Amino acid sequence: MALDSQAKKVFKQVGTRPRRPDGVDKVTGRAMYGADATAPGMLFARVLRSPHAHAVIKSIDASAALAQKGVKAVVTSADFGVPEDLFIRDVQDNCMARGKVLYDGHAVAAVAAVSDAVAKQALKLIKVDYQVLPHVTDVDEAMKPGAPVVQQGRTEENVGPGFSENVTTYCEFGHGDLVAGFAKADRILERSFKTAATHQGYIEPHACLASVTSDGKADLWCCTQGQFHVRNVCAEIMGMESSQLRVTASEIGGGFGGKTTVFIEPVALALSRKTGRPVKMVMSREEVFRATGPTVSSSMDVKIGMTRDGRITAAEAHLRYQGGAFPTGTVTMGGQSAFAAYDLEAVRTYGWNVMTNRPKEAAYRAPGAPMAIYAVESVVDEFCQHFGLDPLDVRLMNAAKKGTRSSYGPTFDAIGLIATLEAAKAHPHYTAPLGPNQGRGLSCGFWFNFGGNTCVTLNVNSDGTIGVTEGNPDIGGSRASISLMAAEELGIPYDKVRTIVADTNSIGYNDITDGSRVTFSVGLATIQSARNAIKVMCARAAKIWGIDEDAVIWEDGAAKPSGPNAGDFEPMTLAEIAAVSAETGGPIAGHHEVNADGAGVSFGVHLADVEVDPETGATKVLRYTVFQDAGRAVHPDYVEGQMQGGAAQGIGWALNEEYIYGKDGRLQNAGFLDYRVPVASDLPNIDTVILEIPNPGHPYGVRGVGETPIVPPLAALSNAVSRAVGVRMHELPMSPPKLLKAMNGKG
Amino acid sequence: MKNIPVSTTINGDPIEFLCGPDETLLEVLRNRLGLTGAKEGCGTGDCGACSVTLNGRLVCSCLVLGAEAEGGEISTVEGLAAGDALHPLQQAFIDHAALQCGVCTPGILVAAKSLLDKNPNPTETEIRYWLAGNLCRCTGYDKIIKAVQIAAEEMRSA
């Protein structure tokens, strides 16, 4: 498919800011989220969770709960089989502990009852006999030989000796001669960093409504980033055929990666099967914190060599990520992205994934990248301070560009890093004056972006309107962007198109809404669907005119003879062709199925001004500007929205957010009061500058934009704080007490 | 525990319901009355997704008991529009992309309206502090604050 040969340069609608199709529903309270659905005869379910970080489940006695009036069923791991597939088994064991609880908050049993109150009451009557085991929650501790082992037999072969069994995988990336590179440096810095685990913090807790009927069919309504993934996992766990389990994605109240996995759905399905009634299950906020995916916490060492004029001669990083009680692969993406912004002759990253007694990590916006890049960008900034160099000039001097062999292998095609850095340099923010206790920091950010399996159907209705059916939950306005691309390609107004997100029985398989893939992949499939529909419409016009199909072209929403030789016919608009479709061969549609590749990487640069209160150590963000390459901003409002939202989450990560575990291995701050995400009064306006360096892999040049913006804030703020108070922090978050201690310690 | 009969006015309509003595107003609205516009983001008063007004006062409905609403006037997001006509805040939120996932939006709209009822011309700082009890994880607040400013201006000139 030679998409680039058909690349479009001039746009009539792409790049405008029309109203989103789900806007009215969402401002009137009508939009249906996970917890908003009900079904006749519905039961309410609640989950009993472990109070221990690590313990053997010796027995579970649910008889008293079952004897309670209104309690209809209890399920435990005994109600599930043992899946052969290791991935599925891990998902299931995370949904319901089997034999051992692996973290504080791990599910051990669930109740379905006639009301939520009865279900909650019944939880208290379930007796679980635990044998408490030693636990470990810190990544460095967990790696040491002799550490309590979370799960046995999960270590892959390439993990070298000298570690505990908690270390599951090892990875290594890079090229060039490090020894020779470091020998060329005027100075070498070696620094160690730690970052805390943070939670995605979506405002909508996980929720679902499961309905299994006695003939083996089931319907599942849930808030998820991927209904097809939920279907596949749940069908396997429940021993069902895919076609019999229809999963409908509700409107989704935020995900950020955290709703790419399955936490409650199999349990609700099992309860529904057992009771023969629909079962609704909604997590509390405390459950969301204790039992759903935070991101990894990390411990990292970075070594960089630089010449005094700012050229990096060699770079190396050791990354250790803990991803909770199950094996994860996140460090791979950290290892690949750590030095992605740099054009380096000698570079190497080494990474270890580690298990601890914490909830299983889930993807969080650019998973694995923010912490690694934070460490690298902190060291680069320290060099700039040391040599007295301009931090943007140093990035520009070392920046990756088209043709650069990336630190993780592939050679970059057209990328926007240099343009983004130059935009930052030219922006008034960069040279604005600063006051006392204030500092300015910056950092680059990067994300790969995904493509993946995608299906789109585009129906041409007989009244000349368009229905686009896609299969990816709309997280931040993607239906508007998809409609825009359909309208653009067809040459009809935006409001003639309505895009919907279909259930798993209404369209073919789609990968999860993740990796910033939707505007790219679904957009690509939509454009191709439109082109296929146009082909049909041109053929219909040709038939009506009695000329050759090849003699018809499509322009401005109408079929036209390709030239005077083709014949003299008035153009036929889409609506005119659609109106007579029954007489020319039947309904008209276009569809496209693809495993899309060619997702272009996206780079960003953030500038942050902070002021640190010398009395309290509290950091206030005064000014913030995001620069990012979007390839092509289809709906700029929602591109800016991604940039602003990602920045805000990164600011929270840098300054306040962290999972705090007690000595007992229990999470101490499982609520929004003690796990503090940024509120409106914490933040300034977040300015945005969109760069458009077209991605050659997409017909309109689109790159994913959603994930890159969470990456730079970590180092941008740490670098700003360092310049404001003269102390460099090597640990996130830079919460006031920690920062104050460091400031007082500098003497 | 016996249920309690409660008489209220919700979005201008007389509504009677029965609720348990420990049932929150949010549970009543969502589970008994089908008004699912108010969301439960935390159930502990920390996120504002459940914001409604009770007798003109902005409250977290997860912290109010259903029984406390006896004789009271409740306004929810479902009552913000006048029939077909969206409230200027609702229109501004759509026009200026002040929502992404939209789950915080009902609470933020109710809270913003309650601000503008008291103070038709708030500064940016006043808006930020007033909305500090309403978490939004998607937007970084930037477009929300601007939409409230635009709606306020429009309402002043109307």
Ligand code: FES
């Ligand atoms: S649900 Fe009431 S404040 Fe969060």
Ligand code: FES
């Ligand atoms: S728009 Fe998603 S939480 Fe505000």
